Amino acid sequence: xxxxxxxxxxxxxxxxxxxxxxxxxxxxxxxxxxxxxxxxxxxxxxxxxxxxxxxxxxxxxxxxxxxxxxxxxxxxxxxxxxxxxxxxxxxxxxxxxxxxxxxxxxxxxxxxxxxxxxxxxxxxxxxxxxxxxxx
Numbered sequence: 001x002x003x004x005x006x007x008x009x010x011x012x013x014x015x016x017x018x019x020x021x022x023x024x025x026x027x028x029x030x031x032x033x034x035x036x037x038x039x040x041x042x043x044x045x046x047x048x049x050x051x052x053x054x055x056x057x058x059x060x061x062x063x064x065x066x067x068x069x070x071x072x073x074x075x076x077x078x079x080x081x082x083x084x085x086x087x088x089x090x091x092x093x094x095x096x097x098x099x100x101x102x103x104x105x106x107x108x109x110x111x112x113x114x115x116x117x118x119x120x121x122x123x124x125x126x127x128x129x130x131x132x133x134x135x
Contacts, residue, residue, distance in 0.1 A: 024064035040134035053125035086124035
C-alpha cells in the first residue's frame, strides 16, 4: 500500500524533533482513517489531548503536522491541543496533580503532599485523538 504522506525529511531540512514528527504522522494517519470511514472528504480540525509526561513541544508538533498533512485531506486542518496534567499516587497513598513547565525535568516529580518520589503515574502520559471535524 502506498503511503499518503510525503517522503520523510531529516536533519536540518525539517527543524523538528523526530518525537513530534512520529506523533504527527500517527495523528494524521488516524484522523484520515476515521474521516474516510465516515465518508468525509476534508478534515477541518483535529483536537488532541496530550499528557504533559509525553513532553511534546506544541509548536514543533504543529510544524510537523503541517508537513505530514500536505497533500492529504488533513492539509490545512486546525490543530487544537489540550494539555493534560499529570496525576500521580505516591507510596503513602496521596494523589497529586502535577503540571507546569518543570515537567521536562523528570527528576523533579514528587508528591505535592509528602515530597515522596516513589510515584505511580495515573494520568498525563498519553495522547488521545479527542475530536475530528470534517466535511
